[in-house]
Amino acid sequence: MTIRWEAFLDQVQERGEYDTPRDADRAARVVLALLGAHLIGDVRAKLAARLPETFALILLNPLQAAEPLSPERFVRATAAWIDGATEKTAVWDIGAVLSTVADAAGDELMEAVLFQLPPGYDVLFGRPHPGHRP
Template sequence: MAIAWERFLTQVQDRGEYATTRDAEQVTRAVLATLGAHLVGAERKELAEHVPPQCRPLLMVPVPATRPLSPHEFVEAVAVLIEGATSETARWDAGAVLSTLADTTGDDLVHRILTQLPPGYALLFGRAELA
């Protein structure tokens, strides 16, 4: 069952220490849109079932990425979508959203998602990187 939009945003706002819910919404939309382009198959569909309905279109982007992004490139792609963001703030933003996402979906799905992504993403999801 999906978490409510307001609750999800409140968790992102708390983790990211954002001043407003609007700020939390902006970073959530940027991070999930970037992530959605890099997931495929059952994991993307299952993830979409765990997020608020407002997030589903972001994850189910019709055009997949042409190549996998390294965690650094992912953060840079997020920074482009957030007005005034830097690499450092975008890394913070990605961590706030992805760790909230990980906590709402559970370890099994997070593990399957991480296997689709290049090494180094676990920390953005608030998880230890396993060798």
């Protein structure tokens, strides 16, 4: 089931403690554009189907990545794309967006998503695997 745009943005805004929905929207757009470059095929399509249309289109038409970014480089890239962001605030932005994405995706789809990503992304999604410390 697809989550409504308002509900998705409300969750991101609450988790990121953003002052305005516009700030939450900006973070969601950047993080999803970067994430989309790392997912392929059915997994990306299934994840997009769980997101509001605006964000699904961003995920399906991502920024181009020459190679998969490690979680650390993903954080740096996010910080570079968000005006005034630092790596510390980017981690906060990523957590707010990706934890909301993970809730929308559900456990089974999240396993498939994490399988396509370099090790360490489970922590960015707020779903560290048991026994793994960041």
